[in-house]
Amino acid sequence: MIIIVMGVSGSGKTTVGKLLAESLGWTFSDADAFHSPENVENMRRGIPLTETDRKPWLEALQAAIKQWLQENTNVVLACSALKDSYRQFLLVDSERIKLVYLKGSYDLIQKRLQERQNHYMPEILLQSQFDALEEPLNTIYIDIAQSPQAIVQNIKTVLQI
Template sequence: MIILVMGVSGSGKSTIGQLLAESLQWQFYDADDFHSPESIAKMSKNIPLQDSDRMPWLMQLQKAIDHWLETQNNVVLACSALKDSYRIMLWRDPQQMRLVYLKGPEKLIQQRLQSRYNHFMSADLLDTQLDILEEPKTALYVDISDSPLEIVDQIKTYLQLQP
């Protein structure tokens, strides 16, 4: 099974994804690690990515998801997946995938981004992410105002998952 944890930068995808994977004894992957050096350089310079920049990234993720499903690996994937079209590309097997959307107040996300160091995605790009965000119609919506451990417990309870 694959749990795709989505949301804008600063919503806690990596933190929640790692904690969830650890608690389930699953593998964790961060979609940021699949970006090309060119895309990371753009974002580091506060240049928002275009769909043409994202396409190779999405194709790499699609390939990884296919592999995980084929080898029956249990994976938590932290991925922004901001547009419905991106999620459609990544959604390989509805029986083996679950979508968790981390949602919260813009002010809280902005505060998180401003206090974050050593990440290529700056707080200046949050508006561009919010502009293109298409909230999923079918997903587990989770309020990011709760503590990370509470969020992980909510996800596990809702999805009826145990290690």
Template sequence: MPDAFHAIVIMGVSGVGKTAIAEALAKRRGWTFVDGDAFHPASNVEKMRRGTPLKDDDRWPWLRAIAAEIDRQRPGPRPIVIACSALKRAYRKILTDGRPGVKLVYLQGGRELIMSRLQLRQGHYFPASLLDSQFAALEEPEPAERALVIAIDKSIDAIVDEIVQTLNS
């Protein structure tokens, strides 16, 4: 299985569990976890903290930094698992173009479930008030993107099981 890809991007709107799922998947498989949020410049974090949605111009440098990390890790001994919203096709294109070993996993869920999770989350700079802007920006992966689509209405372990089983098939 690791020969088929060198990076898995766990994507979706804020609150779907990207970080928790990516960390759990990486831990279970012995792969490297990379938190896409760590690549945001301070100006992006401050905008989100203030409740200001990011614009494309805010996201391009962030996405290019994540793409550079994928390239940097590519010769590594094991795949990496990256938590990154990658909401639009153009964003995903930055991460996948020229990188056939990048696999997308789209965590899909309804607004009500995700909002309830965001309202419980503490210590994160992303406020629940920005969720609607995430859904407005979201372009679900098209079939040509060959993303795994995973529903988030189950436990972390069950979601990771489903990802592993699908990657193994």
């Protein structure tokens, strides 16, 4: 099974994803690692990515997902997956891929980004993330106002794992 933990930057995808993977004994992967150095540099400089920038990133993610499924590797993937078209591209097996949306207010996430250190995604790009976000339908919504441990427990309860 693959669990994609999605949301805007600062919603807790990596923190929650790592805790969830650890609690399940699964592999954790961060979609940020699939970005090209050029994409990372653009984001670091506060330049939002274009659809052209994202295409190779999405293709690399899809290839990894297909490989994990083929190998029956259980993975928690932290991935923004902001648009429905991105999610549809990544959800290559709806039975074995589950989507968890970490939902939070702009103010809460902005506060988190202001406190975060050593990350290439600057706070200035938060508005572009919310502008691009197409909230998913028929998925697991988790309120990020809770502690990461409570969020992990909620995910496990809902997915019955």
